[in-house]
Amino acid sequence: MNDEKEKQQKDDESLNSFSGDAAVRAEAAREAGEEKRSTQAHKRRNHQKRKENRRFFRLIWWAMIIIVSAVVAKYMLTGMNDLLAIGRSSATVTVEIPESVTEKEVSMSQDNIQNLSFQQISAAKQSNQEVTRQIAQILQKAGVINEPDFFCLYSKIRKADGSYRNGSFEVKTDLDYEGIINTIQSTVNRKDIVKVTVPEGLNAMELGTLLEQNGICKQEDFLKELNTDAFDSSYTMINDLNGISGKYYKLEGYLFPDTYQFYQNEDVQNIVQKMLQNANSQFTQQLQDEAKNQGYTWDQIITLASIIQAESANEEDMYNVSSVLHNRLSSGKSLNIYTLDCDSTKYYPYRTKDDVPEDQRNTYLSNYNTYQLRGLPAGAVCNPGLKAIQAALQPNKTSYYYFCHNQTTGQAYYASTYAEHQANLRTAGLL
Incomplete structure (x- = not known):
């Protein structure tokens, strides 16, 4: 009997234990289900937020694109209109580009670039772009362009930076950028001409x-x-x-x-x-050949002509002065005359003693002084004209070795001997 009660008690405990475990498992399953549902709901909320964020940022992105596109479009439209001179009134203005602006330019020629380092090239480009910017501002102020930034961009693309000129230019306001650049790179339309x-x-x-x-x-x-x-x-x-x-x-x-x-x-x-080109056209090959035939280099004839030019009173006088110089050069030593003794050479490169700087005036010695050196000086003492050159090549045939001039009237006196020359000096008022 007791055994049966104990068995029944054990069965009841076993049943109660099984029921408790089932309840725990059921509670755990319920909690797991709730957590899963919560997680899924959280994911759905996050997904919804992400969709909303993407939609918002996409809206911002398109707004930015539209705004930037509008700004760029406006910039390009106004810039292109200015580039092509659309809407600009027709007038002619004077544009002053000072030397202080263009002196900053650096030549970007192939020969010059080869001599520059990478850093120097970069600095040169930056300097040239700065010059272009200043010129663009000058053009805008003069009413030639409306968009200086666009002009700078065009100048850079066209590789015009570094090739502008200073000066005063006459520019039409209805020119496109290409015409404007051509105008201020040329001398054709410059107004600051000095004769x-x-x-x-x-x-x-x-x-x-x-x-x-x-x-x-x-x-x-x-x-x-x-x-x-x-x-x-x-x-x-x-x-x-x-x-x-x-x-x-x-x-x-x-x-x-x-x-x-x-x-x-x-x-x-x-x-x-310009001056050399002019001289080259005047100093013909015929003249140079004539000098060579007489045993002179062309530079010797130019030097001789410069002294004749500086010493003579007039064209007629040139040929007699030339004869004196030629006679001294060719046969002066037979009379113990070895120097040309021309006042125009004493203080060269200065004209007179008074032109010499005061601190050197009393001690100045010119390397061209023909009272001291024999023959012709190293070079010309001035820039002679064709008449003096002709006189140097074709002197009068005389026996003169001396000449002088009255300082007031310009009257010329010539002499074959030193005694005659002394008399002439007194007549001319020089003694």
């Missing part, structure tokens, strides 16, 4: 002063350019100058006297080239 007459007999320093006074270039820059070798291969008339030592200014004598048209603040090399 200068270079008289016969002017020396280098005097010529430099004349050019500076007319706003064409600085005297210092001009004089420096006269010793350049840049033109040696261009003109046969100066081929032999490099072999001559002692010259103050290599190209003195070859700056042909004439009336020239220059530009204000013109490049010094252009100035010298």
Whole structure:
């Protein structure tokens, strides 16, 4: 009996234990289901948020594209209209591009680039772009363009940076960008033209002063350019100058006297080239051959002509002065005359003693002084005209070894002997 009760009790406990485990498992399953449903709901909410965010950012993105496109379109439209001169009124204005702007430009020619480092090329490009920017602002202020930034962009694409000129230009306001660039890169439409007459007999320093006074270039820059070798291969008339030592200014004598048209603040090399080109056309091969046939180099004839130009009172006087110089050079030593004794050479490259700087005036000795050196000086003392050159090549046939002039009237006196010369000096009021 007791055994049956114990067995029944065990069965009840086993049944109760099974029921409890089932309840636990059921509770766990319920909780797991709720967690799964919560997770799924969270995922659905996140997915919905992501969709909403994507939709929002897509809207922002398209708005930005539309805004940027509108700005770019407006920029391109206004820029292209300005590039093509659409809507610009027709007028002619004067545009001033100062030298202080274009002097910052760096040549980007192939020869120049080869001599520059990468850093130097980058700096040069930046400098040239800055020049273009300043020019664009000048053009905008003058009413030639409306969009300076677009002009700078076009100039860069066209590779025009670094090739602009300073000066005063006459520009039409209805030109497209290409026409504007061509105008300010050329000299055709420049208005700052200066007409200068270079008289016969002017020396280098005097010529430099004349050019500076007319706003064409600085005297210092001009004089420096006269010793350049840049033109040696261009003109046969100066081929032999490099072999001559002692010259103050290599190209003195070859700056042909004439009336020239220059530009204000013109490049010094252009100035010298214009004058050399003129000289080259005047110094014909016939004249140079005539010098050679007489046993002179062309530079010796130019030097002789420069002294004749500086010493003579007029054209007729040139041929007699030339005869004196030729006689001294060819046969002076037979009379113990070894020097030319010409006042025009005493203070060269200055004209007179008063032109010498005050601190050097009392001790100054010119290398060209023909009272001390024998024969011709190393180079010309001024820039002679054709009449003096003709006189140098075709002197009068005389027995003169001396000449002098009355300083007031310009009257010339010639002599064959020293005694005659002394008498002439007294007559001329020089003793």
